Amino acid sequence: NAGVTQTPKFQVLKTGQSMTLQCAQDMNHNSMYWYRQDPGMGLRLIYYSASEGTTDKGEVPNGYNVSRLNKREFSLRLESAAPSQTSVYFCASSDRDRYSYEQYFGPGTRLTVT
Amino acid sequence: DQQVKQNSPSLSVQEGRISILNCDYTNSMFDYFLWYKKYPAEGPTFLISISSIKDKNEDGRFTVFLNKSAKHLSLHIVPSQPGDSAVYFCAAKTQGGSEKLVFGKGMKLTVNP
Numbered sequence: 001n002a003g004v005t006q007t008p009k010f011q012v013l014k015t016g017q018s019m020t021l022q023c024a025q026d027m028n029h030n031s032m033y034w035y036r037q038d039p040g041m042g043l044r045l046i047y048y049s050a051s052e053g054t055t056d057k058g059e060v061p062n063g064y065n066v067s068r069l070n071k072r073e074f075s076l077r078l079e080s081a082a083p084s085q086t087s088v089y090f091c092a093s094s095d096r097d098r099y100s101y102e103q104y105f106g107p108g109t110r111l112t113v114t
Numbered sequence: 115d116q117q118v119k120q121n122s123p124s125l126s127v128q129e130g131r132i133s134i135l136n137c138d139y140t141n142s143m144f145d146y147f148l149w150y151k152k153y154p155a156e157g158p159t160f161l162i163s164i165s166s167i168k169d170k171n172e173d174g175r176f177t178v179f180l181n182k183s184a185k186h187l188s189l190h191i192v193p194s195q196p197g198d199s200a201v202y203f204c205a206a207k208t209q210g211g212s213e214k215l216v217f218g219k220g221m222k223l224t225v226n227p
Contacts, residue, residue: 004157031213040123042203042219043158050213058214090157096213101146103215105157 001026004106006091012112013081021076021109023091031094032074033103034058034066036087043090049074050096081113117141118206120218129227133191137204137218140185144206148215149178149189152201161202162189194225 007022025032034046035058045058049068063085065077074093078085088110092103119138127133137147145166150158164171164178164187171178177190191198204218 033214035217040219042120043205043217045214048214092157094213100163101207101213101215102148102160102163103213105150105159107157108155 003027004091004093004104006089006106006109008109009107010110012114013078014114015082017081018077018079019081019111020078021089021091021111022073023075023106024073025091025093025104026072027093027095027104028071029093029095029104030071031096032068033092033094034064034074034076035090035092036060037090037108038087046076046089078111081111083113085111086113087111115140116219117144118204118216118218120202120204120221122221123219124222124224126224126226127194129196129225130193133189133194133198133223133225135189135191135202135204135221135223137187137189138185139187139206141206141208141216142185143209144216145209146207147178147180147187148205148207149176150203150205150217151198152203152220158203191223194223196225196227199223199225 004025035043047066049055091106094103148163149161152158180187201220205215
């Protein structure tokens, strides 16, 4: 099992450009998440999907859109990138049928917006 | 308003000694708590968790203690090893159907050989 995979690993964008971060999991989990990590800010939830076809905003959703394409895949789109979106982005998944509430994280995408 | 607080940004301990990482929370509706470890350039990995109905959970060298009245939890690592050097995040889940977690800002642990 690969667990949670993310592409790309690194990306540099110019202000105003758009891009989509891809995430896939092979653990048959129902729930998927997108977080951003900034220095001194911990992990902040951007969007959350409890199941295929549903998405909910997290703590910092502005400037982002998401698509839960199927049970495996959850993508994050930046329509018009801004320097404030320079961050490390993590995708995660969990199985709400288990009591542990543990989330499994991908390796991250380091995004720089100039 | 930060609901999960890790007030110390860093901790340095000697190999073989105990590491104690602290976490405070403000939301009394949190019913499940988790600790994650993160190495540079990697995603966070789950370490240990505790339900609000317990006050202690142990897994090998790692023990988490929960004091509900003080809204405080701590992670004890005994004995500490250089490979434990990482950033540790405390996280909490709100009572109810949502699986969303709220994370603290993290604490960098350095274990010196």
